[in-house]
Amino acid sequence: MELAERWTRSRQIKVGLAAFAFYFAVAGYLKYTYVPPPDPPKDHIWLEGPFIRYEGSKAGYIAILPKLDAMADRSDDPFRSPLIVYENDIALGPAHTVHADIANGRFSHWEGLGVVFSASDNSDPNSNWKKYSVGRPKS
Known part of the structure; x- marks a missing residue:
């Protein structure tokens, strides 16, 4: 006997x-509980x-941003860039990190290279x- 034959119509409806x-x-x-990123x-x-x-670096990745090169750090001004990298709207840092030390959310915005950063x-x-x-930076 098939399943459909064993179930009554009222059981199927229930x-x-x-x-x-x-x-x-x-x-x-x-x-009501889903929160989009x-x-x-x-x-x-x-x-x-x-x-x-x-x-x-240990964990660094490069994001190329040629439009922001005018404000990037460079050899004669290594702390020029005002940019902060955000991960899911949480600031990472410290900024202006030596590239070999970039890990655990540190980053550097360097002229001609872009942003070298790592995830937190x-x-x-x-x-x-x-x-x-x-x-x-947020005020």
Whole structure:
């Protein structure tokens, strides 16, 4: 005997209604509890991958930002850049780090290179599901 033949019509309706009620209960719960990742503030710029691995550091990656070269650090002014790197809207740092020491959220914005940065947990920013942005320090 097949399953459909063993179930009465009223039992099929009850199971269908229970599945329907369960679906809407879960959908309603998710509607009010889901929190999307925050967008960076309007004065920030997204850092979009793929990021290039920086071989001179423990966990560094490069985000190329040629439009911001005018404010980047350089050899005659190594603390010029005002930029801060944000990971999911949380500031990383310290800034102006020597490239060989970039790990655990440290970063450097260098002329002709871009932003050399690391994730706060040293994971690969190409695959860690975190969002990165740059901006001026928050007041």
